[in-house]
Amino acid sequence: MGAVLAAAASAAEPLQRIITPERYNWREIAEELGFRFHTIGGDPYWFEGAYYSFTMRQIEDDLETPSEELEEMCFAIVDKALQSEEIMTRLAIPQKHWDYIVDSWVGKAKNLYGRMDFSYNGEGPAKFLEYNADTPTSLYEAGVFQWRWLEDLQGDGRLPASADQYNSIHETLIEAFQGFGIDGLLHLTAEAASEEDVGTIEYLADCAEQAGVGTHLLPIDTIGVTDKGQFVDGAEQVISNLFKLYPWEWMFHDEFADNLATSNMRVIEPPWKAVLSNKGLLPLLWELAPGHPNLLPSFFTDAVDADVLGDNYVKKPIYSREGANIEIVENGETTMKADGPYGEEGGIVQALAALPKMDGVYPVLGNWLIASRPAGLGIREDDTPITRDDARFVPHVILD
Amino acid sequence: MAKFKQFPPRPPLVARKRSGRVALIAMGVSVSALALTGCEEKVDALQYSSAEACIVGGELSEADCQAGFAAAQKDHARVAPKYQSRQDCEAEHGAAACQQPAQQQQASSGGGLWMPLMIGYMMGRAMSGPVAAQPLYRSSSAGKVRTASGAKWDAKAGPVSVPKSAAARPSAGKVVSRSGFGRTGGRRSGGRSFGG
Numbered sequence: 001m002g003a004v005l006a007a008a009a010s011a012a013e014p015l016q017r018i019i020t021p022e023r024y025n026w027r028e029i030a031e032e033l034g035f036r037f038h039t040i041g042g043d044p045y046w047f048e049g050a051y052y053s054f055t056m057r058q059i060e061d062d063l064e065t066p067s068e069e070l071e072e073m074c075f076a077i078v079d080k081a082l083q084s085e086e087i088m089t090r091l092a093i094p095q096k097h098w099d100y101i102v103d104s105w106v107g108k109a110k111n112l113y114g115r116m117d118f119s120y121n122g123e124g125p126a127k128f129l130e131y132n133a134d135t136p137t138s139l140y141e142a143g144v145f146q147w148r149w150l151e152d153l154q155g156d157g158r159l160p161a162s163a164d165q166y167n168s169i170h171e172t173l174i175e176a177f178q179g180f181g182i183d184g185l186l187h188l189t190a191e192a193a194s195e196e197d198v199g200t201i202e203y204l205a206d207c208a209e210q211a212g213v214g215t216h217l218l219p220i221d222t223i224g225v226t227d228k229g230q231f232v233d234g235a236e237q238v239i240s241n242l243f244k245l246y247p248w249e250w251m252f253h254d255e256f257a258d259n260l261a262t263s264n265m266r267v268i269e270p271p272w273k274a275v276l277s278n279k280g281l282l283p284l285l286w287e288l289a290p291g292h293p294n295l296l297p298s299f300f301t302d303a304v305d306a307d308v309l310g311d312n313y314v315k316k317p318i319y320s321r322e323g324a325n326i327e328i329v330e331n332g333e334t335t336m337k338a339d340g341p342y343g344e345e346g347g348i349v350q351a352l353a354a355l356p357k358m359d360g361v362y363p364v365l366g367n368w369l370i371a372s373r374p375a376g377l378g379i380r381e382d383d384t385p386i387t388r389d390d391a392r393f394v395p396h397v398i399l400d
Numbered sequence: 401m402a403k404f405k406q407f408p409p410r411p412p413l414v415a416r417k418r419s420g421r422v423a424l425i426a427m428g429v430s431v432s433a434l435a436l437t438g439c440e441e442k443v444d445a446l447q448y449s450s451a452e453a454c455i456v457g458g459e460l461s462e463a464d465c466q467a468g469f470a471a472a473q474k475d476h477a478r479v480a481p482k483y484q485s486r487q488d489c490e491a492e493h494g495a496a497a498c499q500q501p502a503q504q505q506q507a508s509s510g511g512g513l514w515m516p517l518m519i520g521y522m523m524g525r526a527m528s529g530p531v532a533a534q535p536l537y538r539s540s541s542a543g544k545v546r547t548a549s550g551a552k553w554d555a556k557a558g559p560v561s562v563p564k565s566a567a568a569r570p571s572a573g574k575v576v577s578r579s580g581f582g583r584t585g586g587r588r589s590g591g592r593s594f595g596g
Contacts, residue, residue: 256580
């Protein structure tokens with residue numbers, strides 16, 4: 001009887017971090033595969049001295065399925081926000097671009113990718129921290145280099161042939177580009193000074209090419225505008241399709257912003273992603289589905305007293321990237337505060353879901369959605385409970 | 401809950417949760433060619449290596465051949481793809497297919513942009529038709545020419561069927577401003593990535 005009961009109960013297993021030797025030649029493999037930003041500013045970015053081990057149940061029930069459900073809820077939020085001046089104002093989206101955003105949503109402009117970040121220790125529900133819906137990075141290392149790492153460890157017999165990985169990122173990206181129906185060239189742009197961002201658009205260009213779409217890369221500050229309001233590249237070719245690794249909220253404040261709506265240029269991610277790549281999404285989700293197991297209580301700071309969440313919460317500006325300007329309050333005291341240039345547009349408070357501490361580091365789980373379908377996982381770990389831009393990427397496996 | 405989903409539901413889960421094959425074709429190559437898709441609408445065009453070849457071909461009048469060539473040659477320097485180095489240019493257009501723009505050769509020693517040599521032109525049967533007269537360049541694929549915007553097809557002289565999107569003049573407007581995107585990020589980001 002007792003055995004039957006034990007078998008029926010869903011056995012929660014803690015997330016495991018396994019220490020393992022690095023492949024002796026991983027740097028050479030990285031160079032060969034075009035992974036040039038594995039070490040940034042002398043600090044390791046790719047780290048394979050450890051990996052995270054999941055069960056298939058954890059991946060499918062605790063990450064994949066919830067991320068799909070959250071994506072549906074996010075669509076409901078976009079729909080609601082675009083019909084509410086109050087919400088759009090609160091999200092600090094400039095009013096003169098509202099029509100442009102609405103048109104992209106009504107016209108069902110397709111989206112390519114996004115990364116939902118979760119705090120997860122293997123035993124309770126994964127808690128949704130935020131959505132990098134517009135300009136997520138760490139895509140190549142998740143889709144390609146992590147995949148190769150598993151192949152190599154299986155080849156060496158260090159991981160069993162049955163080991164798997166939550167990672168169809170590469171295949172799904174190619175499929176998504178095939179489904180975009182891009183006519184003519186796809187231009188991809190990023191800020192040229194960031195090696196990581198350039199690496200990301202190079203990877204996306206590679207996937208697009210494999211899907212039969214011709215590509216052209218260009219630094220964002222070389223884009224020009226003609227007297228007819230078209231955007232052109234450095235060779236004065238009209239840009240008809242643009243993938244931009246540059247956030248909408250910055251685009252809307254740039255000099256060329258007013259040309260966007262009339263340029264007839266298709267942009268990926270589409271303008272409606274401006275609603276989702278905003279920390280204001282979190283209180284809107286909580287309002288839509290209070291008590292949802294994957295959501296943390298969240299509120300706009302100007303709508304509630306800061307202590308509504310008690311003594312343990314996180315304060316985040318509406319627009320913030322790479323962990324900047326995030327403040328953690330524990331037992332009523334600020335225990336962690338990251339500097340940065342954000343915050344003037346307002347902010348949110350979110351209940352604290354402390355990242356699990358494993359071997360002295362704090363992993364955050366990035367669940368990838370490609371064309372809104374769950375497609376893979378990338379884990380970054382930091383020495384502090386706020387995941388900053390110097391976090392390291394660490395691979396994972398599924399072992400049952 | 402959502403009003404619509406952008407893509408059909410994913411297929412049933414398969415045993416394997418990761419990509420079956422991960423191959424990269426061109427990581428690090430800065431410019432690549434337009435691959436043609438099979439289903440795009442095609443229009444008829446004519447292509448020749450020179451006005452003389454066009455006249456000999458007999459499909460067009462001598463005056464049209466010369467007017468088309470002149471229009472393509474006039475646009476060449478403006479619309480030709482530009483590259484940061486000779487190496488990048490030759491990767492796309494083949495060995496010895498590249499040069500520096502004439503005014504730049506005089507102005508600077510070393511550095512500067514590279515562009516492919518014009519090896520021919522295409523035009524329509526009527527100057528005002530759907531096919532704009534425009535220069536053609538060698539491509540990295542053997543036996544193929546390409547347009548400034550990267551569309552490719554066989555390098556045979558005479559009538560050719562081309563995708564409608566490739567037939568338009570490469571750029572219709574005059575550039576009035578540059579660097580209008582990127583400043584907000586440059587001001588605010590202190591991190592190594594502008595993404596996240």
